[in-house]
Amino acid sequence: MTVHEFKPDLAPPTSARGVVGWLKYNLFNGPVNSIFTLLLIYLVIPPLLSAFQWIFIDADFIGDSRDACTSDGACWVFISSRFEQLIYGFYPSEERWRVNIVFVSFALIIAGLIWPKTPQKTKLAIFSLVIYPIIVFYLLIGDSFGLAKVDTHQWGGLMLTLTLAVVGIVAALPFGILLALGRRSDMPIIRSFSTIYIEFWRAVPLITVLFMASVMLPLFVGSEVDFDKLMRALIGIIMFQSAYMAEVIRGGLQAIPKGQYEAGEALGLNYWQSTGLIILPQALKITIPSIVNTFIALFKDTSLVLIIGLFDLLAIGQSALADPAWLGFSTEMYVFVAFVFWVFCFGMSRYSVYLENKLHTGH
Amino acid sequence: MLKKTHLSAAIAAVSLVLTTFGAQAEGDTLSSVKSKGFLQCGVSTGLPGFSNPDAEGNWQGLDVDVCRAVAAAVLGDATKVKYTPLTAKERFTALQSGEIDVLSRNTTWTLTRDASLGLNFAGVNYYDGQGFMVSKELGVSSAKELDGAAVCIQSGTTTELNLADYFRENGMEYTPIVFDTSDQTVKGFEAGRCDVLTSDQSQLYALRIKLADPGSAMVLPEVISKEPLGPVVRQGDDAWFNIVKWSLNAMLNAEELGLTSANVDEMAKGTNPNIRRLVGLEGPKEALGLEPTWAYNIVKQVGSYAESFERNVGTGSPLAIDRGINALWNQGGFMYAPPIR
Numbered sequence: 001m002t003v004h005e006f007k008p009d010l011a012p013p014t015s016a017r018g019v020v021g022w023l024k025y026n027l028f029n030g031p032v033n034s035i036f037t038l039l040l041i042y043l044v045i046p047p048l049l050s051a052f053q054w055i056f057i058d059a060d061f062i063g064d065s066r067d068a069c070t071s072d073g074a075c076w077v078f079i080s081s082r083f084e085q086l087i088y089g090f091y092p093s094e095e096r097w098r099v100n101i102v103f104v105s106f107a108l109i110i111a112g113l114i115w116p117k118t119p120q121k122t123k124l125a126i127f128s129l130v131i132y133p134i135i136v137f138y139l140l141i142g143d144s145f146g147l148a149k150v151d152t153h154q155w156g157g158l159m160l161t162l163t164l165a166v167v168g169i170v171a172a173l174p175f176g177i178l179l180a181l182g183r184r185s186d187m188p189i190i191r192s193f194s195t196i197y198i199e200f201w202r203a204v205p206l207i208t209v210l211f212m213a214s215v216m217l218p219l220f221v222g223s224e225v226d227f228d229k230l231m232r233a234l235i236g237i238i239m240f241q242s243a244y245m246a247e248v249i250r251g252g253l254q255a256i257p258k259g260q261y262e263a264g265e266a267l268g269l270n271y272w273q274s275t276g277l278i279i280l281p282q283a284l285k286i287t288i289p290s291i292v293n294t295f296i297a298l299f300k301d302t303s304l305v306l307i308i309g310l311f312d313l314l315a316i317g318q319s320a321l322a323d324p325a326w327l328g329f330s331t332e333m334y335v336f337v338a339f340v341f342w343v344f345c346f347g348m349s350r351y352s353v354y355l356e357n358k359l360h361t362g363h
Numbered sequence: 364m365l366k367k368t369h370l371s372a373a374i375a376a377v378s379l380v381l382t383t384f385g386a387q388a389e390g391d392t393l394s395s396v397k398s399k400g401f402l403q404c405g406v407s408t409g410l411p412g413f414s415n416p417d418a419e420g421n422w423q424g425l426d427v428d429v430c431r432a433v434a435a436a437v438l439g440d441a442t443k444v445k446y447t448p449l450t451a452k453e454r455f456t457a458l459q460s461g462e463i464d465v466l467s468r469n470t471t472w473t474l475t476r477d478a479s480l481g482l483n484f485a486g487v488n489y490y491d492g493q494g495f496m497v498s499k500e501l502g503v504s505s506a507k508e509l510d511g512a513a514v515c516i517q518s519g520t521t522t523e524l525n526l527a528d529y530f531r532e533n534g535m536e537y538t539p540i541v542f543d544t545s546d547q548t549v550k551g552f553e554a555g556r557c558d559v560l561t562s563d564q565s566q567l568y569a570l571r572i573k574l575a576d577p578g579s580a581m582v583l584p585e586v587i588s589k590e591p592l593g594p595v596v597r598q599g600d601d602a603w604f605n606i607v608k609w610s611l612n613a614m615l616n617a618e619e620l621g622l623t624s625a626n627v628d629e630m631a632k633g634t635n636p637n638i639r640r641l642v643g644l645e646g647p648k649e650a651l652g653l654e655p656t657w658a659y660n661i662v663k664q665v666g667s668y669a670e671s672f673e674r675n676v677g678t679g680s681p682l683a684i685d686r687g688i689n690a691l692w693n694q695g696g697f698m699y700a701p702p703i704r
Binding site for chain 2: 081083085089090093126135151153214215216218219306308309311315318319320321322323324325327328332
């Protein structure tokens with residue numbers, strides 16, 4: 001019996017393999033594409049090179065005053081001399097270990113929640129939502145357990161930006177879900193309350209909300225009530241953000257086919273059961289991109305607190321620009337602040353992509 | 364800009380209505396500061412030489428020194444100040460609502476502010492005015508030669524209005540090029556988008572340092588507006604008003620008497636009656652309801668006006684602003700404090 005054996009496949013021609021093949025397929029695929037490729041190289045490469053030169057090659061990294069910045073490039077000495085202030089704001093230097101503990105524990109908890117194989121994940125989630133914020137509150141504010149009191153007006157920099165963003169994000173999501181459900185409710189009072197709330201808060205700019213919270217509120221309540229400025233800003237951000245979140249989630253709720261609701265009813269589930277077990281998991285899944293989009297917008301919106309005199313990362317950077325000893329290094333500061341914001345926003349964006357892929361089970 | 368003017372007018376109107384409640388709710392500032400144990404002082408969110416945090420996070424500047432002087436006079440400790448950084452829009456409401464005790468934030472003393480906002484200006488700690496900076500290459504030596512110039516301005520109310528007034532008054536044309544922040548304004552000037560940059564003179568020196576080559580630009584001698592800057596308190600608490608006013612006066616008198624934080628102990632041992640009255644050894648010791656050493660504490664802990672000026676904006680700082688009209692009255696300036704007696 002003869003065994004037929006196929007000859008092994010020939011390798012693709014060298015022009016379609018490796019770097020050359022990739023270039024040919026992706027960049028020089030026909031005359032029009034080749035022209036565009038060359039044009040873009042001509043337009044993009046020189047600015048990139050000069051930026052690289054400014055950031056790395058010509059830059060000054062070592063020193064402690066502006067005299068160290070002698071070359072033409074960036075003066076990163078300025079950033080390093082202000083680095084602690086950019087991270088901790090005006091938090092007293094002998095108490096900064098408390099902020100460090102929060103940073104590290106927060107990173108660990110986030111990592112634990114993201115990593116798919118964490119044991120007891122539900123318990124960790126409950127801990128991080130219920131007990132952990134209380135611990136952080138007492139750790140950062142102090143005034144008990146033998147810790148010195150640190151007023152919130154001394155907070156600033158990255159820690160303030162993260163506080164505003166994380167509290168805003170964590171609090172706005174549940175409120176947003178409730179408001180979205182409320183707006184689609186059959187009960188007229190709940191429905192109209194939710195609608196009015198959402199339409200009101202969504203229709204005013206955040207900057208106005210913050211300004212009202214900071215400036216007008218003390219006038220109305222009188223000066224006897226010492227309402228913490230950070231707390232006022234946080235309440236303003238949460239109110240504002242939950243209205244946005246509600247509309248995002250309502251979009252998801254409306255995308256769920258009617259059959260799913262009816263299936264829930266057919267199974268004999270009550271409203272909360274069918275909402276919690278059938279509708280919301282699907283609705284939240286399809287709204288992940290929009291939710292993360294809102295989170296990223298919120299993260300960047302936190303720098304608006306400058307107008308009420310809270311020093312977030314950007315504001316600390318700007319106040320450093322006013323130091324007579326360091327005049328004229330605004331570009332370095334803005335580049336650095338932009339980079340930090342980019343790192344956090346990009347991180348959130350990547351996590352949302354990962355989550356979408358992981359949950360991409362149906363359809 | 365126009366929009367901003369309307370906004371601040373609206374805020375001013377609302378504040379005026381609320382002042383009645385706010386101011387009355389406040390009451391006695393002196394005893395409230397004493398019982399709190401610290402002074403709450405409103406400063407700017409960052410203005411070179413006037414108020415800005417240094418690398419350690421301590422506030423410094425000419426305006427900050429006023430806060431420290433008041434704290435030294437009232438509490439005997441210049442460090443017992445809580446700084447509240449305020450934006451231009453927020454500053455008056457923060458004072459009216461009692462969130463701060465003193466506003467020391469390069470605020471121009473004008474009739475409207477003094478009369479209709481429920482505030483009192485406790486003096487002038489810097490006589491400022493709007494000026495021009497030009498590139499030396501332009502070959503201009505007076506603002507009168509600026510006909511047809513492109514002018515870089517930071518958007519804001521008075522700067523733009525003063526500029527328009529000045530050019531109209533002198534029958535000259537100009538093209539305004541408006542920027543949002545002072546950094547952008549400088550970059551625009553440096554990039555050659557305008558021939559002239561206009562701002563308050565105190566800031567022109569700071570902006571000049573921001574240029575890649577500060578030597579290439581010069582500040583013209585003309586000052587086209589009056590901008591007396593000073594600390595502000597709430598109307599209706601005269602005892603507190605006096606304390607802030609005399610804290611500033613004590614710094615000026617100290618300079619006139621040749622006192623500094625270094626030599627005040629030595630000079631107090633002398634026989635000069637003016638010095639003895641200032642440090643509280645004789646004269647009206649209890650007049651302000653403070654410790655007799657209130658002015659001594661200011662001089663010892665903050666220094667005289669000359670020290671504060673040189674340290675923050677003068678020759679001891681990178682800004683290197685000339686004393687000019689901010690010199691004492693007997694040295695050709697406007698700074699004149701009533702005597703302590």
